[in-house]
Amino acid sequence: MAPRGTEGTETGDGMTREQWSRVKEIFGDALEHAPSEREAFVRHAAHDDPALLDELLRLVKESERESDLLSRPVLTDARAVTREETPRFAPSAVLARRFRIIRFIARGGMGEVYEAEDGELGDRVALKAIRQRAGPAADLRSLFRREIQLARRVTHPNVCRIFDIAQHETGTTGEPVLLLSMELIEGETLTEYLKRNGPLTHASALPVIEGIAAGLQAVHDAGIIHGDLKPGNVMLAVRPGETASHARVMDFGMAFSAAQSGEPADTSDREAVAFSDSSDAGESTVTLGFAGQGPIGGTPDYLAPEQAKGAGATAATDVYAFALLIGEMLGVPRAQRLAPTAEHMPTPWVNILRRCLSSDPARRYSRPADLVQALRSALERRSKLRRIALVAAASALTLLLAARRIDTILRSTANGLILTESPSEEMRRPSPDGKYLAGTSWDTGDLILRDVSSGKVRRLTHKTTSIESQFGGAFSALFSPDGRHIIFMWAKDSDENEIHMIGLDGKGERTLYRAPDGEWPILVDCSPDGGRILFNRDRDEGTAGLAILAVADGSVQPVQGSARQAQSIFAADGRGLLFDTENPRTNAWEIRRQLPSGTESTLIGLPGSNRVIGWSPDRRRLILFERSARTTGNLGGSGFRSWRRA
Amino acid sequence: MSRPGEVTTLLSAWRGGDQDAFEKLIPIVYADLRRIAARYMRSENEGHTLQTTALVHEAYLRLTGERERTWENRAHFFGVAAQIMRNLLVDHARKAVTTKRGGGIAVQLDAGAGMTEISPEDLLALNEALARLAEVDPRASRIVELRYFVGLTIEEIAEVMDASVRTVNREWKTAKTWLRAELRGRKRAMA
Secondary structure, eight states: OOOOOGGGOOTTTTOOHHHHHHHHHHHHHHHTSOHHHHHHHHHHHTTTOHHHHHHHHHHHHHHHSOOOTTSSOSBOOHHHHHOSSOOSSOTTOEETTTEEEEEEEEEETTEEEEEEEETTTTEEEEEEEEEOSSOSOSOHHHHHHHHHHHHHTOOOTTBOOEEEEEEEOOTTTOOOEEEEEEEOOOSEEHHHHHHHHOOOOHHHHHHHHHHHHHHHHHHHHTTEEOOOOSGGGEEEEOOTTSTTOEEEEOSTTSSEEOOSTTSOOOTTGGGOEEEEEEEETTEEEEEEEETTSSSOSSOGGGOOHHHHTTOOOOHHHHHHHHHHHHHHHTTOOGGGTTSOOTTSSOHHHHHHHHHHTOSSGGGSOSSHHHHHHHHHHHHHHHHHHHHHHHHGGGSHHHHHHHHTTOTTOOGGGTTOOOOOOOTTEEEEEEOTTSSEEEEEETTTOOEEEEETTTOOEEEOSOOSSOTTTSOOEEEEEEEOTTSSEEEEEEEOTTSOEEEEEEETTSOOOEEEEEOOTTEEEEEEEEOTTSSEEEEEEEETTSOOOEEEEETTTOOEEEOOSGGGGSOEEEOTTSSSEEEEEEOTTTOOEEEEEEOTTSOEEEEEOOSSEEEEEEEOTTSSEEEEEEEOSSOOSTTSSEEEEEEEOO | OOOTTHHHHHHHHHHTTOHHHHHHHHHHHHHHHHHHHHHHHHOTTSTTHHHHHHHHHHHHHHHHOOOOOOOSSHHHHHHHHHHHHHHHHHHHHHHHHHHHHTTSOOOOGGGSTTBOSOOHHHHHHHHHHHHHHHHHOHHHHHHHIIIIIIOOOHHHHHHHHTOOHHHHHHHHHHHHHHHHHHHHHHHHHHO
């Protein structure tokens, strides 16, 4: 290569782009060969260029050496830093004469997981090191061989591949360490994801559920029962644009091999080995046992009733755990997870999941694929219902009847009715006559108007860049009560936010309000005369509070009193605000009215929970979300009600 | 998120010569960056695009004190994040080396929580080698920055740079090997 200093230093000096690109190309190819073949490969590829060959040989030699440099990011994750226990194996340690540890990844119930280089495969793997504590057999490998043979057969995009099993002898203690090598997946577990981002909406959870179902089905099809399905055993390779898309099931088959439909397995089947994690003195230990003999396998929270009794696990056992996992993803609190309600998921899903949580395995769906199909078709039925609701939106009464079934009407948007969930646009508000919906295009960020009957979409604003390459756009659109204008929040690329008003024909756009730095005005409601706009001053510091903007002069008055921090909307006659609040004496949620003078009065004081959803388009009926002991039926004690004003 | 103002205070203390401030600063900045990065990666087509924008801006303002700045795209943001991390660490390493040579107390770069083992000398040498690499292959140098200084995964880098995982992985491995060889050569020359 270029002129070199003595002893091969400073090689980079004087290297041209062309020379480097050849180095990169040939060396990149060489890396795809086994380490032992690389030298021959580069000698052949660069035989006519001695300088190039020199450089390539230098790199090949380097690739054979041990080096910590750049082996992991300069700063390790804070989680690894605060961990009290140090990992058992340090980087560069070689286990079973084959796996060179690169870094410690995580500690789980069964042992520690490392990133390692597999000398035989010449590739990086995830290596699970399981310490045996007084195991029943000297040679762990023979016990696991059958499991591994089954597991290795599963190659599916939603399944983490299992490669091999090995045993590392530790000289001093004599306790062998069992090593499982598997595919290294960059990403995080579903547990970590949920901890960081909170629960998923059912729409964003569905692709993950579908991925898990496909993976689990592939595992079952190979004759393996997972036996320990839980969020910690699902890896997510998350890509932008997809909330949490590529789910991969891992650690399967380590608990049980498939017994035939709950029948006691014959002896050869019972050779399957199971782990059980038991905690004593805060230390996570692993014991080994035989399937069908006593309480084994699984994680307590996710244990199916038949598992807890020590009976054989079947595909239905995994389906049970899967239903629990879905509940956890959707934010169902632990205590309610065996009997989820429509509070956390679309109503039709409640019964589907409850069926899977039945203590009788025979009542559950027998295949993960069937479960996911049921979830999917329930949503399809529902979206048909939703379309019907849209067409009928002009009639307040009809809307209301439909609303009893449309449980996606979200409180959080007060009177914003979410009526479609198209992937490329977010549609929120219906026009007063029910003919249009206004929303944000997620392709461009523009304000869009959808004609409900024809389905045609019109872009009202015209950003010049896509929402991906540049931020900003129109958000939280509201129709003026006369249906002739749309008021929306306009976030500019420069991080300035404004409230705009525009005609339905896309003309006459004007700025009503410029928000101070750091404030995200979220529009809540428009007064019946169209003169005032109620909005939430969402700020970075979390000091949100409602304020009222006068359309005529752009002046802003903060809302005072109890309504300020509540879920409020304008009263039907525009005088004061309606909001829901909890009565500390009765614990009931009441609907109250706060007049401009500050005087409060209770409008609805029924026992139970009454939360404001919004007005029907003609403002004659107030839609409430009610939960009380009296209400029973499919909604699991909750439902939408209307209250007709006198 | 770290407390507002905390980073600014630490930054000025560090610039004023307080090495302890640096040790405190880096994990905070890094945790912030990682969190922002993670949210940023996942934000598209999601309702919280706006909040993410705010976060990114906030972090940037904290790190630089610059008030007016807009991101051209994701790659731009991560590019700047990587530069910030790289500059912070290299500045620190320079100070550490100078202190040592001046007979003062040596400051170990790995003393702070979360630092991996790299000596200030190696970090400076890496920085120089990376600059040489950037002359012939800016893209490879960028990949190294994102991987090493920001801690993005190969998959994340592929997304940011709009390239395939395979390509990025290949370029990363090649650049890493070359950098290792460079540093090894330098050590041998000095020995």
